[in-house]
Amino acid sequence: MNRLLANPFIRIALGFIAPLLLFGWWQWQTSTHVTTFAPPSAIGKAFAEMIGDGTLASGIQATLRRAFTGLAVGAPLGIAIGMATAVWRPLDRVLSPLLNALRQVPMIGWLPLMGLWFGVGEGTELIVVSMAAFFPSMLNSHAGVAQVERRYLDVGRIYGFTTPQRFRLILLPAAMPMILTGLTQALAFSWIATIGTEILMGADAGLGVTMQLAQTQQRLDMMLVVLAATAALGFAINQAFLRLRRFLLRWQPSAL
Amino acid sequence: MTDRASPAFVNFRTRDGGPALGAVIAPVLLLGLWQAACMAGLFPVQILVPPSVVGSTLVSMAGSGELQHHVTDSLYRLILGFAIGTFAGLVFGTIIALSRLAEAAFSPLFLTLWQVPVIAFVPMMVIFLGIDEPFKIAVVAVAAFFPVALATFDGIRGVPKAWFDVARVYRTRLPDLIWRILVPATVPAVLTGLRVALTRAWVVLVAAELLAADSGIGQMMEMGRQLFQIDVVLAGVIVSGLIGFLLDRGARTIEQRATRWRTA
Amino acid sequence: MSVDPLSRPETKAQPLQKGALTISDLNKSFVIGKKPRLVLENIELTVQPGEFVSIVGASGCGKSTLLRLIVGLDDEYSGEIRLDGERISTTSLDRGIIFQDHRLFPWMTLEQNIELALLNTDTPKARRAQIVADHIALVNLKGFEKAFPHQLSGGMAQRAAIARALVTEPKLLLLDEPLGALDALTRVHVQNELQRIWMAQRSTMVMVTHDVEEALYLGDRVIIMSPNPGRIRRIVEVDLPHPRDRRSPLLHRLKDEILAELTTGAAIGNAPSNLIHLHGREER
Numbered sequence: 066m067n068r069l070l071a072n073p074f075i076r077i078a079l080g081f082i083a084p085l086l087l088f089g090w091w092q093w094q095t096s097t098h099v100t101t102f103a104p105p106s107a108i109g110k111a112f113a114e115m116i117g118d119g120t121l122a123s124g125i126q127a128t129l130r131r132a133f134t135g136l137a138v139g140a141p142l143g144i145a146i147g148m149a150t151a152v153w154r155p156l157d158r159v160l161s162p163l164l165n166a167l168r169q170v171p172m173i174g175w176l177p178l179m180g181l182w183f184g185v186g187e188g189t190e191l192i193v194v195s196m197a198a199f200f201p202s203m204l205n206s207h208a209g210v211a212q213v214e215r216r217y218l219d220v221g222r223i224y225g226f227t228t229p230q231r232f233r234l235i236l237l238p239a240a241m242p243m244i245l246t247g248l249t250q251a252l253a254f255s256w257i258a259t260i261g262t263e264i265l266m267g268a269d270a271g272l273g274v275t276m277q278l279a280q281t282q283q284r285l286d287m288m289l290v291v292l293a294a295t296a297a298l299g300f301a302i303n304q305a306f307l308r309l310r311r312f313l314l315r316w317q318p319s320a321l
Numbered sequence: 322m323t324d325r326a327s328p329a330f331v332n333f334r335t336r337d338g339g340p341a342l343g344a345v346i347a348p349v350l351l352l353g354l355w356q357a358a359c360m361a362g363l364f365p366v367q368i369l370v371p372p373s374v375v376g377s378t379l380v381s382m383a384g385s386g387e388l389q390h391h392v393t394d395s396l397y398r399l400i401l402g403f404a405i406g407t408f409a410g411l412v413f414g415t416i417i418a419l420s421r422l423a424e425a426a427f428s429p430l431f432l433t434l435w436q437v438p439v440i441a442f443v444p445m446m447v448i449f450l451g452i453d454e455p456f457k458i459a460v461v462a463v464a465a466f467f468p469v470a471l472a473t474f475d476g477i478r479g480v481p482k483a484w485f486d487v488a489r490v491y492r493t494r495l496p497d498l499i500w501r502i503l504v505p506a507t508v509p510a511v512l513t514g515l516r517v518a519l520t521r522a523w524v525v526l527v528a529a530e531l532l533a534a535d536s537g538i539g540q541m542m543e544m545g546r547q548l549f550q551i552d553v554v555l556a557g558v559i560v561s562g563l564i565g566f567l568l569d570r571g572a573r574t575i576e577q578r579a580t581r582w583r584t585a
Numbered sequence: 586m587s588v589d590p591l592s593r594p595e596t597k598a599q600p601l602q603k604g605a606l607t608i609s610d611l612n613k614s615f616v617i618g619k620k621p622r623l624v625l626e627n628i629e630l631t632v633q634p635g636e637f638v639s640i641v642g643a644s645g646c647g648k649s650t651l652l653r654l655i656v657g658l659d660d661e662y663s664g665e666i667r668l669d670g671e672r673i674s675t676t677s678l679d680r681g682i683i684f685q686d687h688r689l690f691p692w693m694t695l696e697q698n699i700e701l702a703l704l705n706t707d708t709p710k711a712r713r714a715q716i717v718a719d720h721i722a723l724v725n726l727k728g729f730e731k732a733f734p735h736q737l738s739g740g741m742a743q744r745a746a747i748a749r750a751l752v753t754e755p756k757l758l759l760l761d762e763p764l765g766a767l768d769a770l771t772r773v774h775v776q777n778e779l780q781r782i783w784m785a786q787r788s789t790m791v792m793v794t795h796d797v798e799e800a801l802y803l804g805d806r807v808i809i810m811s812p813n814p815g816r817i818r819r820i821v822e823v824d825l826p827h828p829r830d831r832r833s834p835l836l837h838r839l840k841d842e843i844l845a846e847l848t849t850g851a852a853i854g855n856a857p858s859n860l861i862h863l864h865g866r867e868e869r
Contacts, residue, residue, distance in 0.1 A: 080430070166562075171561055173527055177542040234693075260438050
């Protein structure tokens with residue numbers, strides 16, 4: 066059996082079993098009962114329709130834009146503060162407990178508050194997504210710098226490293242694995258936060274917006290298209306990031 | 322001495338009173354700053370309300386029973402959904418960990434769905450389940466399912482092969498194999514997965530309540546937003562944060578207690 | 586007794602060359618719990634330029650602490666440590682050190698690791714690549730310039746660490762159990778390399794090791810320390826020409842004596858810091 070499973074083609078074929086079963090059950094449901102939602106066979110049509118009127122393209126674009134903008138704002142800030150608090154203890158004493166207290170509130174829970182403060186719109190969404198990216202970046206960067214082994218810093222002292230040199234040549238590369246872990250999480254969280262805020266707050270375009278629209282119109286087929294698109298995008302982004310990580314960390318022994 | 326020369330070595334334990342003190346001081350400081358800023362009139366009332374007002378709102382809501390109503394509703398959904406999702410996750414994770422065939426058949430679908438934020442499933446679930454209790458419990462269950470299934474899978478796959486060999490030599494039967502070998506070996510990983518699932522479930526629940534509910538902390542916040550009652554919204558923020566914090570701490574304590582046999 | 590080396594008549598005659606180390610009246614305590622614990626007591630040592638000195642002793646005799654003090658990673662002590670007459674206060678490119686773990690930066694290639702030693706020297710940038718290449722050749726690692734440390738074997742990484750320590754041409758090179766992490770075969774090989782390099786460069790070297798044979802093979806003098814607190818118990822001179830022959834009967838006899846002393850604690854000689862000369866005359 067194991068030899069059979071080692072064959073890649075068989076594995077791929079097997080992987081289709083579960084989704085096919087699911088669709089089969091679904092199709093059967095919609096054909097035997099009168100239901101309020103469309104059968105899965107309509108997915109192809111819905112897909113074509115959404116590509117035709119551009120909702121899919123604009124939705125993907127908008128969601129990607131929001132997620133990456135939030136990441137671009139929140140992650141560097143998080144990395145900077147995380148590293149700074151790891152290096153200067155007084156700063157750590159002041160900032161860390163405050164930020165940790167704020168971190169406890171579920172990200173989405175900030176939405177109503179932000180909505181009251183900044184109105185419903187792009188600005189609020191950006192803030193929430195940035196916050197979602199900020200916290201994992203900060204935590205992991207802090208941990209990354211804190212665990213830099215003293216023996217490497219000793220070497221820096223022996224060769225008379227100045228503070229910028231110590232930062233550039235020791236702290237940053239040594240902390241890089243954890244910083245990248247933080248970025249991975251930040252990526253995931255900002256993705257989730259983007260879709261979440263789109264669903265909850267609406268906007269002009271976006272995958273979450275389309276999803277919400279589909280719900281009000283009871284268009285299950287549209288929803289599935291958006292779900293598939295979300296899954297595919299999520300997968301692609303993850304893979305791209307994995308490649309980047311492998312490149313940046315090529316000095317690591319392969320076991321890691 | 323030499324430690325000072327390497328400031329990157331951060332010790333979380335402050336020398337004054339241990340970690341607990343530090344963790345309490347800051348929120349207190351934050352509250353103090355907040356109160357002072359409001360009393361100084363730095364913010365218009367629509368934007369920010371002093372903690373004293375939030376406090377009295379909380380008190381009055383507790384007095385009228387409204388607060389308890391929201392909290393118990395939310396927690397009820399959380400516990401029920403978490404139990405269901407965790408159970409399903411454990412079973413599913415165990416199956417795909419133990420059977421290569423099952424893994425080949427189900428993990429592609431599982432991993433694909435894992436890419437989608439649980440929130441994205443919410444509209445679909447509203448169509449299927451409406452916006453009543455079953456919907457919210459289902460959302461929590463789904464949110465808890467994925468991390469638990471993954472953690473169970475990792476935990477079981479992480480059990481050293483050698484232990485399975487020992488079981489085979491002694492011709493252990495399946496129930497014994499599961500209870501006496503697998504379960505203790507996988508408890509650490511599974512507990513971590515449970516903790517992650519719990520915090521995620523709470524976040525997702527609040528989000529779902531924001532979207533579609535008639536009670537619960539999330540709904541309380543959304544209603545406050547719509548009625549421009551910033552004190553209610555802030556109260557919700559504090560309560561949801563507090564509950565999330567307590568859940569996380571509780572889960573961590575259980576996790577540490579149960580994994581005491583592990584050498585660091 | 587602290588005697589200013591500058592006032593001693595013998596040293597006045599010769600100009601102070603590169604790498605003369607003088608330690609006088611050195612005492613060091615650590616605070617463990619609430620009580621101070623004396624780790625080094627009354628250390629007196631003079632190392633001539635170009636000399637190779639080995640330090641052996643049981644664990645806990647403060648050998649590594651002594652090296653850290655000399656290199657300047659630790660600056661709390663009482664007494665004097667001087668290099669060429671100047672008091673040591675902090676780290677400096679004059680003094681290099683090699684640790685038991687190679688401490689190459691895992692995220693840099695071999696070349697980059699060695700070059701970083703030159704970062705804060707006033708060596709002109711144009712010359713640096715050549716100097717690095719020369720030292721890579723010196724430790725026989727040619728061809729591995731672009732390798733990452735995880736791709737090197739233990740012995741190779743340690744040789745790279747030696748190259749990095751030597752590239753700044755320090756007056757004094759300290760070695761803290763440099764071969765301790767290597768397997769026995771590699772150790773012999775790297776010992777030979779060390780000897781060859783030292784003979785070529787004649788920098789002053791002070792090596793701490795727990796391997797008595799290694800100490801005798803490489804050292805002009807072997808300093809035996811005893812623990813709790815760390816003191817110099819005896820100094821053995823090894824008067825044999827370099828390169829040394831491992832089969833030399835003198836080396837074996839000295840090794841047996843020193844081992845016996847270290848393991849049974851029986852002291853040959855009276856007071857600490859007693860200098861005993863054991864000249865060897867080889868019959869060829």
